[in-house]
Amino acid sequence: MTSPSRTTARPTAQEGRAVARTKTLLKGEDGAGTVRKTVLPGGLRIVTETLPTVRSATFGIWAHVGSRDETPALNGATHYLEHLLFKGTKRRSALEISSALDAVGGEMNAFTAKEFTCYYARVLDNDLPLAIDVVCDMLTGSVIDPAEVEAERGVILEEIAMTEDDSGDVVHDLFAHAMFGDSPLGRPVLGTVDTVNALTRDRVARFYKKHYDPTRLVVAAAGNVDHAKVVRQVRAAFDRAGALARTEGAEPVGPRSGTRTIRPGGRVEVLDRPTEQAHVVLGMPGVSRNDERRWPLAVLSAALGGGMSSRLFQEIREKRGLAYSTYAYTSGFADCGLFGVYAGCRPSQVPDVLKICREELDQVVRSGLTDDEVRRAIGQMSGSTVLGLEDTGALMHRIGKSEVCWGEQMSVDDMLAKISAVTPDDIREVARDVLDQRPSLAVIGSLNDRQTSHLHAAVS
Known part of the structure; x- marks a missing residue:
């Protein structure tokens, strides 16, 4: 169990580099359960929870974007993009992405929700640097190849068909529509056959560029991890892609806010x-x-x-x-x-x-x-x-x-x-x-x- 800590923020920059801000958010006993957070100069947040007694680690990157950020014409774009980030980067092919984690017995996946998207990998603690490199490469270096866009379109249409066959799932989408109507929260996360068929490579690429800069991303790692090492490895991966240089000096986006009007009851x-x-x-x-x-x-x-x-x-x-x-x-x-x-x-x-x-x-x-x-x-x-x-x-x-x-x-x-x-x-x-x-x-x-x-x- 952990309790809040008031540890003062401290710099972690190397000589000649912009200063990163680090603080302990929750302090555990003997280091177990300690949660630390670093904000890099480009606005990227890195949060870790340390459990020294386990032999595994899970590394994830959360994107501050979900299906409620889509216009009607872009319905399904967030989920489409989730698929495409597995399909190749400037450094790795789709096969190389999947085989890298398979070769060490790791698990890699992703999910899209109404208000965020998450990509993650679970590995042995010794293989955490590999997981960090692969997942960061996916998030910063995707090429969104036109051929892969077309090939994955068929996969997503099959996923929609599979979901449509499960009425126990579809009824919740139907209920969301009853409550929110034709609004982002009322539309299905997967999109529809029509909207997915209408999405082009250029539309998805623009969506990627808009929503996947470091200020809108959160890195999270838990398990037998060392916070300082995770920060160094993540920073190196993002620097390799030039991502932090493009947003240097920017602050992270805050949590969502606003007022959503739900439709009157009785529908x-x-x-x-x-x-x-x-x-x-x-x-x-x-x-x-x-x-x-x-x-x-x-x-x-x-x-x-x-x-x-x-x-x-x-x-x-x-x-x-x-x-x-x-x-x-x-x-x-x-x-x-x-x-x-x-x-x-x-x-x-x-x-x-x-x-x-x-x-x-x-x-x-x-x-x-x-x-x-x-x-x-x-x-x-x-x-x-x-x-x-x-x-x-x-x-x-x-x-x-x-x-x-x-x-x-x-x-x-x-x-x-x-x-x-x-x-x-x-x-x-x-x-x-x-x-x-x-x-x-x-x-x-x-x-x-x-x-x-x-x-x-x-x-x-």
């Missing part, structure tokens, strides 16, 4: 598909990731649909056998959020499932949760928080995302304290704020007219 979006199971998401606006109410809302979500003892699981699955999978979730963005309840059930059971969901949400608004439910949900969240951070990949994800989204780090102890401090009164207050709003609804499945007629009643 129902139905996608008719000949599926054996209907997929349902009922939800309403939540809170942003900067809102202190996110802690009681997360506890409320866990109590409603976070485990086998949760209310929805007990009422929908255990007592009535209406669904195999049902859960509640929250999503927090920079300026808004979502709260949703999901269930997968036979189309004939959709009206009953929706009725139970509304009854349980209304019951919490009226009466809150019992003390026992609150204690159980806090215990569940505390345990999952700690257990979820037991590998270097999860630790890299935590410190990288924290820097991109909040510009600061929170210790595990402080996170647990925030969760444990939630009271039944906090739950009642956030339930009134969030659950007492008119919901919207997304449904995928083969419903007859009678079943469909019940949908609008569920959001009234």
Whole structure:
């Protein structure tokens, strides 16, 4: 466990070089769990968490760009670019990129989200310099070869087709559209067949140049790592590409801010598909990731649909056998959020499932949760928080995302304290704020007219 430190920033520059600013953000015991941050003169941030007792390390670079930064014509460009950065640089071919990590038993991947993109590699600690060199080369030296753009277009179209075959995934995109409409947050991260087919090499290359300069990137490394060595190796890799010289003296971009207007509740979006199971998401606006109410809302979500003892699981699955999978979730963005309840059930059971969901949400608004439910949900969240951070990949994800989204780090102890401090009164207050709003609804499945007629009643 770690605690905040007030260590003063100190220079780490070599003779004749611009000064980098380094400070310790969280100080661990015997060095374990210590989090340090360096800002290079070109605006590149480097954050590390040291765990001397492990033999692995995960290295990642986070780009301060996601699908919500796309115009309608560029929908899918962020994800397209994620694929293309693996397809060759000025120094390496696509095969050389993949074989470099394969040769040392490493793992390399990437993902695109609504508000950021991450590229990462997990390796043995001795192979960390290789991972740093390869991933930094990908981010700074991609050639975006026209032939690779066309070849990868087919791969992405297949990925879209694969996703479309999974109605359990698509229903969440449908729900986002119900809440946000035809806005960046309401569009799918992958784009559509039409938008992906319309993207040209020049459009993607301009998007790359605009969003991948050092001021918009965060480097994160966790595991058996030495902060000073990581800084030197990253700086050398970016200097080799001339990236830092282009932005020398610039400051990093800060976390996102702004105000997002969510569409009024009561919207129902139905996608008719000949599926054996209907997929349902009922939800309403939540809170942003900067809102202190996110802690009681997360506890409320866990109590409603976070485990086998949760209310929805007990009422929908255990007592009535209406669904195999049902859960509640929250999503927090920079300026808004979502709260949703999901269930997968036979189309004939959709009206009953929706009725139970509304009854349980209304019951919490009226009466809150019992003390026992609150204690159980806090215990569940505390345990999952700690257990979820037991590998270097999860630790890299935590410190990288924290820097991109909040510009600061929170210790595990402080996170647990925030969760444990939630009271039944906090739950009642956030339930009134969030659950007492008119919901919207997304449904995928083969419903007859009678079943469909019940949908609008569920959001009234």
